[in-house]
Amino acid sequence: MKQDSTVFLRKCKGLPFVEVRTALNSAVCYHAHSHDEFSFGVIDNGTARYQNLKTTNRIYKLDTVTINPGDIHSCNPDSESWSYRMLFVDAGWIGAAQEETFDMYSADYNGFLRAHKTDHGLYSCFEVLYNALMQGTNPLASESFLLQYIVRNFDREENAGDVCRKMSSSVVGRVRERLFDQLETNHSLHDLALDAGLSRYHLIRKFKSVYGLSPHALQIDERIKRAKELLKQGTTIAEASTQLGFADQAHFQRNFKKRLAITPKQYQSFFI
The missing domain is CATH 1.10.10.60 (Homeodomain-like)
Structure with missing residues (x-):
């Protein structure tokens, strides 16, 4: 793994469909953009203005950010610096995991309904997952923790409706x-x-x-x-x-x- 002064990027050993991005005391700002993958992560320090499509939130330490494939978003610190950790997971893998777990066959995948969560228990779950991915010594454990995290985020009640992001026919x-x-x-x-x-x-x-x-x-x-x-x-x-x-x-x-x-x-x- 290589690094600059504030940002770390890593493709996970044993789970090539997962990438990790870690920012430590970073002051960088991001122009509005999107990803092909699902992305989600936690705020470790500082506060930021997070915009996802038409929704804007102020996010704080221990908060969780969730971003669907194709969602135009930006997330920039309020002050001089902040720290966060994000995972980028292949949308096809997420869809297959949802189908296997929830017996969903009507969509390629179901998306996050909320772009921002303040469940600090979710932060703790992410911590366990992140540490397993960074160690990279046991792909079975890493994928198991990832599946558990997915189940917690995409339960049946939250995704009762079809929120698949399909290309508009308009x-x-x-x-x-x-x-x-x-x-x-x-x-x-x-x-x-x-x-x-x-x-x-x-x-x-x-x-x-x-x-x-x-x-x-x-x-x-x-x-x-x-x-x-x-x-x-x-x-x-x-x-x-x-x-x-x-x-x-x-x-x-x-x-x-x-x-x-x-x-x-x-x-x-x-x-x-």
Whole structure:
């Protein structure tokens, strides 16, 4: 494991579908972004303003934060620094665990209904899970603790309804598909609005209402997520920047750091 002054990244031994991010006395701020994975974790010190889609919370020490795949969110400290630990778990694995545990067959996965929890018992459960994952000596124990944590967060009562985040079949959903299918293309707002049969203003308004970001910002966010996978595979920063349609490496690196608080080079160093 490599590190900078405040942030640690680690892929878990024996559980390759789990990544751990730890921030110690960090002052970094995050631009609104999303993840393909489920992400959840705890606040160890300090306070922060946490925004998930249209909901904003003030979060404190011992609080738990939960984020569904695709949720546009940001979480930034109130003061000079804060400390937290987050897990990123493959959505497919979560879905399979839910199906196995709760006999759910109607969705790919069920999402968290609440983005913020103050259950300090949940903090203690996370502590046990985190320590097992960081030790990495017993994958059986680590996966067992992870399943127990999942059961505690996704019980039958909380997920009685189908809260699966499926792609919208609406007009803005089709625009989103076009942006993601042509990720390297820098579309004009005029062309997207014309394709959707909406004015430019109404396209932006409807799109932000559904996804929390403008079309351009959501495409940038998806590019950064794809960039993470390319960097893990050993793709150079220059190649990733070109493949994903960034104007230049500086534009790529600036947007990457806004969302992950580290540079592409620093991120790649954790995995290569």
